[in-house]
Amino acid sequence: MAAADLRDELTCSICLSIYTDPVSLPCGHNFCQGCIRRLLCTQEGSRGYSCPECRQKFQKRHVLHRNRTLGNIAERFRPTETEPGETGIFCTYCVLSPVPAAKSCLLCEASLCETHLRVHSKSPEHVLTQPTDSFMGRKCSVHNELLKYFCCEDSVCVCVSCYMVGEHRGHRVELLNETSEKKKEKLRKVLEKLSPVREETEREAQRLQERRREVAEKAAGETERVTALFRDIREQLEALEKRLLSDISRQKKKLSLPLTNLIQQLEIKKDNLSKRIRNIEELCNMADPLTVLQERESHGAADNEGGRERHDIKVPAVGDLDVDLISETLLTGLAAIVTGVKEWRIYGQEATDLLLDINTAGDYVSVSGDRKSASFSLTDQYHPQSPERFEVSQVLSTRSFPSGRHSWDLEVSDSVDWMVGVAYPSIERKGGDQAYIGHNTKSWCLRRWCDNYSVRHDRKEPYLAHIPSCRRIRISLDYEAGRLSFYELSEPIRHLHTFTATFTEPLHAAFWVGKDDDKWVRIIS
Incomplete structure (x- = not known):
C-alpha cells in the first residue's frame, strides 16, 4: 500500500508515468520537463499560461526549475517499472521468481505465464483475457459471477444469475461481444464524422498560423520602414538646424564687423575728449591769470572745440537680423521634409x-x-x-x-x-x-x-x-x-x-x- 501511495506521488499528471526530469511551476506542482514544455507551447498566443493541475494562471512563461530531490527519488523508483512491451503483471504460480503473465483467468482469478497456461484448464468456464489484476470489475458484485451479458433495458453488464433469477429477469439481453460490436460500429460512424472535422480544424489552424506569420513579417517590415523614416527625418532636421544656425552666425558676423569698427573709433574719440576735458579742468582750477591766458592761447579757442568735433564721426543706422529669411528657410526645409513623408506614407x-x-x-x-x-x-x-x-x-x-x-x-x-x-x-x-x-x-x-x-x-x-x-x-x-x-x-x-x-x-x-x-x-x- 505504501509503495502504491509513493507511486502516485511520483506520477506526472500529464503522461501518468513516473517523473522524468521533473520541474516545478510557481504554484508548486511538478511535471515531467518534456510534458509541461509541450503543454505550455500549446498555450502560446493565448492570454496567459495555466497549470494543468490547479488551473492557476500566469501572465508570462516562467523559467522551469528542476526539482532535483524529486528527480532522485523517481530515478530510484523507476527500475521497478515494467519494460516496454510488458504489462507489469506476473504469474500467480511462479512464486520463486517473478515471471511475466501471458493471460489471466477470470474464473480462477489468477494470472498465468506461458508455462502454466499450457497446463491450464481449457473448459469454457475458464475465460482467458489479457493479463489483468482487476478481477472484481469483471464479476457481478451481487452473485460474484462473470459478467457475460448486456442488459439492453438498463444498459448494464450482468451475469447469468442476474438474467435468470435476479433483478434483470425477463429483460432483453445480448452477449457482451454482440453489444460491443454494435457500440464499435457506432463509434466508427462517429469517427468518420469527427475525422474530417479534425482535418478541417487542423487546416484552419495551419491557415491561421500562416496568417499570423504574415502579420508578424509585415509588422516587422513596417517597423523597419518607420524606423528608417524617422531616422531620415532626424538627419534632415539636424541638417536643417545646422543650416539655420550657420545662417544666423553668418548674419551676426556681417552685422557685427562694422559695429566693431565704429565702436573702436568712438572709443578713441572718447579717450581724446577725456584728455582735453582734464586739461580744461586744470585751467579752470588755476589761480594765476597769466598762466590761464597763456595756456588758452596754446590750445586755441577751447570753448568751441567740442562743438566742432561733435559730428566728426557719424554713427549709421544699425541693421538687424533678417528674421524673415531665416523663417523662410525653416519653413521651406520643413515643407520638403513633410513632402517626403507624404510620398512615403503607408497610404501610398x-x-x-x-x-x-x-x-x-x-x-x-x-x-x-x-x-x-x-x-x-x-x-x-x-x-x-x-x-x-x-x-x-x-x-x-x-x-x-x-x-x-x-x-x-x-x-x-x-x-x-x-x-x-x-x-x-x-x-x-x-x-x-x-x-x-x-x-x-x-x-x-x-x-x-x-x-x-x-x-x-x-x-x-x-x-x-x-x-x-x-x-x-x-x-x-x-x-x-x-x-x-x-x-x-x-x-x-x-x-x-x-x-x-x-x-x-x-x-x-x-x-x-x-x-x-x-x-x-x-x-x-
Whole structure:
C-alpha cells in the first residue's frame, strides 16, 4: 500500500508515468520537463499560461526549475517499472521468481505465464483475457459471477444469475461481444464524422498560423520602414538646424564687423575728449591769470572745440537680423521634409489629380464645375446619353488605378446616405441593383446609413462596430497586395475596414449619393 501511495506521488499528471526530469511551476506542482514544455507551447498566443493541475494562471512563461530531490527519488523508483512491451503483471504460480503473465483467468482469478497456461484448464468456464489484476470489475458484485451479458433495458453488464433469477429477469439481453460490436460500429460512424472535422480544424489552424506569420513579417517590415523614416527625418532636421544656425552666425558676423569698427573709433574719440576735458579742468582750477591766458592761447579757442568735433564721426543706422529669411528657410526645409513623408506614407501616393467623370454621372447627379464634388439633384440634369452613364445616382473618377499604392481623401455631407469605394470599368451601368457599387463582384464600398457604417461587396453588407464621428474619409489602395482600406480622419485616425481581393482590372474611384438634395461627396485631396 505504501509503495502504491509513493507511486502516485511520483506520477506526472500529464503522461501518468513516473517523473522524468521533473520541474516545478510557481504554484508548486511538478511535471515531467518534456510534458509541461509541450503543454505550455500549446498555450502560446493565448492570454496567459495555466497549470494543468490547479488551473492557476500566469501572465508570462516562467523559467522551469528542476526539482532535483524529486528527480532522485523517481530515478530510484523507476527500475521497478515494467519494460516496454510488458504489462507489469506476473504469474500467480511462479512464486520463486517473478515471471511475466501471458493471460489471466477470470474464473480462477489468477494470472498465468506461458508455462502454466499450457497446463491450464481449457473448459469454457475458464475465460482467458489479457493479463489483468482487476478481477472484481469483471464479476457481478451481487452473485460474484462473470459478467457475460448486456442488459439492453438498463444498459448494464450482468451475469447469468442476474438474467435468470435476479433483478434483470425477463429483460432483453445480448452477449457482451454482440453489444460491443454494435457500440464499435457506432463509434466508427462517429469517427468518420469527427475525422474530417479534425482535418478541417487542423487546416484552419495551419491557415491561421500562416496568417499570423504574415502579420508578424509585415509588422516587422513596417517597423523597419518607420524606423528608417524617422531616422531620415532626424538627419534632415539636424541638417536643417545646422543650416539655420550657420545662417544666423553668418548674419551676426556681417552685422557685427562694422559695429566693431565704429565702436573702436568712438572709443578713441572718447579717450581724446577725456584728455582735453582734464586739461580744461586744470585751467579752470588755476589761480594765476597769466598762466590761464597763456595756456588758452596754446590750445586755441577751447570753448568751441567740442562743438566742432561733435559730428566728426557719424554713427549709421544699425541693421538687424533678417528674421524673415531665416523663417523662410525653416519653413521651406520643413515643407520638403513633410513632402517626403507624404510620398512615403503607408497610404501610398496621394491622388491629387482625381476628378469625376461627368460621362458616367447618373441623370440626377450634379457634378461641380471643378469636377471634385457630386451631389444629388431633385431635377434631371439631362446629361448627354452615353454608354458609360449610370442609371442610378452614381459616378466614377476619370482616372483609373491599374497598379501601385494610392490614397485620396473625401468630405461627405452630414446627411447619412452615401457610398464611396472603387469599381472596375466593366461594372454594369444599367440593370437596376446590379449597377450599385457593392452590389456585385466588380466593386467594393463603404456605406453610411443612419448612425452606422457598413461595407459592401457582392451584395454582402456586414455592419461595422465604429460609430461615425467625422465627415472626412480616407481611401487607401494597394493594388498588388489586393488591399482596399477605409479610414475615418478623426483624432486620432481610425481604421474602419480593409477588403482583401485579387484585383483583375484597373480600379476607378466610385461615389453614390442618396436621393435627397443635401447628399453630397467631395474630393479634397
